Amino acid sequence: MIHFTPLIAGLTLVTSLVGQVEVTGRWTPQTRQNLLDQIAGNELATGIYSRVFDQLENEGVPPDFLERSFDHPDIVIDDEIIRRFERPAEKMPYKHYRKIFVKNRRITGGVTFYRENKALLDSVSSQFGVDPFLLVSLAGVESQYGLRAKTHPVFVALHTQIHKLPRREQWVEKEMAEFLSYCYENNVPPLSLGGSYAGAFGYGQFIPSSFRGYAVDFDGDGVRHPFEWPDVLASMANYLVMNGYAKGSVDFSEGSRNWKSVLRYNHALNYVKVVLELREAIISEEG
Incomplete structure (x- = not known):
């Protein structure tokens, strides 16, 4: 609940x-x-x-x-x-930007994260209608599955x-x-x-106003945790849905509602491209 x-x-x-x-x-x-x-x-x-x-x-x-x-x-x-603000990674040519994220470590890490958290991801996906592999990819890009959330x-x-x-x-x-x-x-x-250097925090890297506005207490313990995966994944899903994600849809074509919801997470075209490319790579590796 x-x-x-x-x-x-x-x-x-x-x-x-x-x-x-x-x-x-x-x-x-x-x-x-x-x-x-x-x-x-x-x-x-x-x-x-x-x-x-x-x-x-x-x-x-x-x-x-x-x-x-x-x-x-x-x-x-x-x-x-x-x-860091003077040289944001999102401004790189995409062929350089993607090398930060779409690499073997993040792909295999995403597969491992998916397998270890499959029941949770399925539960969040069922409640919110958000593709579980998109949530995995976002977690991979935002904090390397929780490994790089506090710089x-x-x-x-x-x-x-x-x-x-x-x-x-x-x-x-x-x-x-x-x-x-x-x-x-x-x-x-x-x-x-x-x-982060910009002031975002938690495994989902929400800025403070977004955390206060969109965070979810998914496990029902009375706490909206920024560093615990049940609440983080549900909060990410809630953010996407509240920003236009079409529940139950896996249409990520450019300009679609789902594509635009990812763009709302980070207003950079390179960011959307890399999240969706990493998602596809994780799905392919997962088999």
């Missing part, structure tokens, strides 16, 4: 005094300025964080939680993240963009607010959660 719980639950593997202590406090002009002085390193960041604080105040996140979270030695501006701290990824990438200003303002709300709601210390 699928549970769409209103609680976006935290990560059971994380423990911290930040998550154990009840934080209190109220927003005042002085607390807001103190937080800006603590976290914002330039004018761009001051403007973005100020608007982030507006959203957090509206959602009931107290400033004490932020003050404690921001007092962390690992908060840095990571120039490697900027370099950068999510907070640092977003914090770096806030300071260095004005072209992403609106996007990162929303995602930082969503991320800090998620952390507060679920007692997750913000610097404890690893993800």
